[in-house]
Amino acid sequence: MWLIVIGTSIWAGYDSYLNKIPTDNKKPYSVVNGAVVWVLVCILLWIVAFPYYIYKRAKTLKNRKENPEGETK
Numbered sequence: 001m002w003l004i005v006i007g008t009s010i011w012a013g014y015d016s017y018l019n020k021i022p023t024d025n026k027k028p029y030s031v032v033n034g035a036v037v038w039v040l041v042c043i044l045l046w047i048v049a050f051p052y053y054i055y056k057r058a059k060t061l062k063n064r065k066e067n068p069e070g071e072t073k
Helices: 002-019 035-044 046-066
Strands: none
Touching: 002 035, 002 046, 035 046
8 A cells, every 4th residue: 555655655756756746836837836835735645646646637737728828728
């Protein structure tokens, strides 16, 4: 069980770094507002934090696909 928690937590951190998934949408992505926080929170509160990361990831990537940067409305 601990291997799953640690493995998925590390994956969440790595994936958030690659896709720039912040923990707070009000602030721009940074390592301190993204990867490091996701890893720590997922390790400590995995049962809540990991599903939330998956939800946040899907929502963020969908928003980026619908509204690419540089596109004017």
